[in-house]
Amino acid sequence: MSAEESTPKPGEFDLIRHLADAAGRYDNDVPRPAAVGIGDDAAVLDVDPGCQLVVTTDTLVAGVHFEADAAPGDIGYKALAVNLSDLAAMGATPAWHFLNLTGPPPDREWLGAFAAGMGELAGSEGTQLAGGDTTGGPMSVTVTALGQVPRGQALLRSTAQPGDRIVVSGMPGLAARALRWPERSPALEDAATTEAFRRLHRPRPRLALGRCLRGVAHACIDISDGLAADLGHILDASGLGAELWLDRLPDSPVFSGMTLESRWNLQLGGGDDYELCFTVPDAAGDLSALEEAAGVALTVIGRIRKGAGLDCIDADGAAFSPRTAGWDHFRSDPA
Numbered sequence: 001m002s003a004e005e006s007t008p009k010p011g012e013f014d015l016i017r018h019l020a021d022a023a024g025r026y027d028n029d030v031p032r033p034a035a036v037g038i039g040d041d042a043a044v045l046d047v048d049p050g051c052q053l054v055v056t057t058d059t060l061v062a063g064v065h066f067e068a069d070a071a072p073g074d075i076g077y078k079a080l081a082v083n084l085s086d087l088a089a090m091g092a093t094p095a096w097h098f099l100n101l102t103g104p105p106p107d108r109e110w111l112g113a114f115a116a117g118m119g120e121l122a123g124s125e126g127t128q129l130a131g132g133d134t135t136g137g138p139m140s141v142t143v144t145a146l147g148q149v150p151r152g153q154a155l156l157r158s159t160a161q162p163g164d165r166i167v168v169s170g171m172p173g174l175a176a177r178a179l180r181w182p183e184r185s186p187a188l189e190d191a192a193t194t195e196a197f198r199r200l201h202r203p204r205p206r207l208a209l210g211r212c213l214r215g216v217a218h219a220c221i222d223i224s225d226g227l228a229a230d231l232g233h234i235l236d237a238s239g240l241g242a243e244l245w246l247d248r249l250p251d252s253p254v255f256s257g258m259t260l261e262s263r264w265n266l267q268l269g270g271g272d273d274y275e276l277c278f279t280v281p282d283a284a285g286d287l288s289a290l291e292e293a294a295g296v297a298l299t300v301i302g303r304i305r306k307g308a309g310l311d312c313i314d315a316d317g318a319a320f321s322p323r324t325a326g327w328d329h330f331r332s333d334p335a
């Protein structure tokens, strides 16, 4: 029997080597290789002159953010994607990421698929796995992502202006719709349903859009908890209010058969979209060049105004209060 067969589960240091080797197969052409990467007590990174470092961290926990039996490739992909989405919201270009992996000892097959899922996105976005930590315990994955932005150009939540148009990318509510699909996998092969499951399991962060919004958007956030909750963070941080026009929310065949109220609840409070919501002045003009450059549909859904709070208004001008504004880990019964 070979050593590999007799020890199917790697030890801690085998696992680190395995992750480093797998990452190297995807990210060996990254634009900014770490001066010192995996293997020492810490990484050493050179930041480009004239740039600021943008740093974010998010955790995914089994049973909370993904099913315990989820495909390992999807877990690896999404753990990085949700972090790159925060870099996109700041207008940053990803450069390095760190992986803190906690769980029962994985077998080589699980680990290989996990590393390939994360590596696929890392390779396509040019970010390098530069370090991390490995421990045993209940399964959770934390990624810390580091990106760069030209000095002073980071997009913020706090700088919306009265009169700005509110814009959302893509199709809010797709991932939430997929999460609530009774069979947990698409019953139909149609494009809209397939896209909804892709958005839930492998959300592509809107990095090109974030970069295009530098110097254009007044404020920006990525949608993780829900459109209403995350737009609410822009309003709170900017000390302003807004009107959101429900009839402008983009529609998809995946919502067919739902009442308008259920659809709005899903699109406003469902979470897991990883789309961008941003504000732009009228002076920025038509958004079609931006759509073209960023490769994603953009929809104007409302307007920033003085005051406080978010008013969601239907086609007849009647107010609608979503059942919940979005996901809250410490409150029960999220949308």
Ligand SMILES: Nc1ncnc2c1ncn2[C@@H]1O[C@H](COP(=O)(O)OP(=O)(O)OP(=O)(O)O)[C@@H](O)[C@H]1O
Pocket (backbone or CB within 6 Å): 057, 058, 082, 086, 224, 225
């Ligand atoms: N435990 C914590 N300690 C210190 N700062 C925190 C902690 N949790 C969140 N923050 C900070 O609070 C701010 C908002 O974090 P939050 O996690 O709500 O944003 P997000 O990552 O965009 O959303 P989501 O986690 O839903 O993707 C960020 O500046 C974040 O660094």
Ligand SMILES: Cc1ncc(C[n+]2csc(CCOP(=O)(O)O)c2C)c(N)n1
Pocket (backbone or CB within 6 Å): 058, 059, 063, 064, 065, 066, 067, 179, 224, 225, 270, 271, 272, 327
């Ligand atoms: C199995 C399973 N149950 C529920 C959800 C939905 N969900 C969990 S956390 C969260 C908000 C973002 O998290 P955070 O605020 O921690 O970044 C959402 C929308 C899911 N994806 N999988």
Ligand SMILES: [Mg+2]
Pocket (backbone or CB within 6 Å): 057, 058
């Ligand atoms: Mg967070």
Ligand SMILES: [Mg+2]
Pocket (backbone or CB within 6 Å): 085, 086, 089, 221, 222, 223, 224
């Ligand atoms: Mg965010």
Ligand SMILES: [Mg+2]
Pocket (backbone or CB within 6 Å): 058, 082, 083, 086, 224
């Ligand atoms: Mg986040």
